[in-house]
Amino acid sequence: MPSGRVRWFDANKGYGFIINEEGDDVFMSASALPKGVTTLRKGAKVEYSVVDGRRGPQAMNVHLIASAPSLVKATRPKPDDMAAIVEDLIKLLDAAGNGLRRHRYPSAAESKKLATLLRAVADNFDVED
Structure with a gap:
């Protein structure tokens, strides 16, 4: 064959x-x-x-x-490093949530930073088998 x-x-x-x-x-x-x-x-x-x-x-x-090895899977952070990143992201989201409760959106710079970080973290979690 x-x-x-x-x-x-x-x-x-x-x-x-x-x-x-x-x-x-x-x-x-x-x-x-x-x-x-x-x-x-x-x-x-x-x-x-x-x-x-x-x-x-x-x-x-x-x-x-x-199956071909996944480049994303091979280059993503170690679980301990990812845990620290997620904890920092939670703090940023919590701060943004508190501002929204006061009827204020984050500044443009903060919003861009938060959106970039969210995309990066999502990419590390979204790995093909």
Whole structure:
């Protein structure tokens, strides 16, 4: 059974390509994915069978061997560091909440800082499996 790595896959389009061990592209339809799998991450190692399609080789019966490592997951802060960040964020949100109770929004600079921090923390929590 040939193997290769996912070059790219777009679940919305319903297809993607595998680059095989010889460096050739193999078309992969979403219907070739294992049951329950809707997308594959770039770089995931797969095994598959090949049939000749209208425009060249086409992967069938794709089996996921190893998922590609998540760059976000590998670079996110350690849990202890993240705990300190979350505690600081809670203090900032509490201060903003107290101001809102007094009918005052935070200044533009404070709002921008808070929004940036919220996005950064959310990105560290939102990691694909």
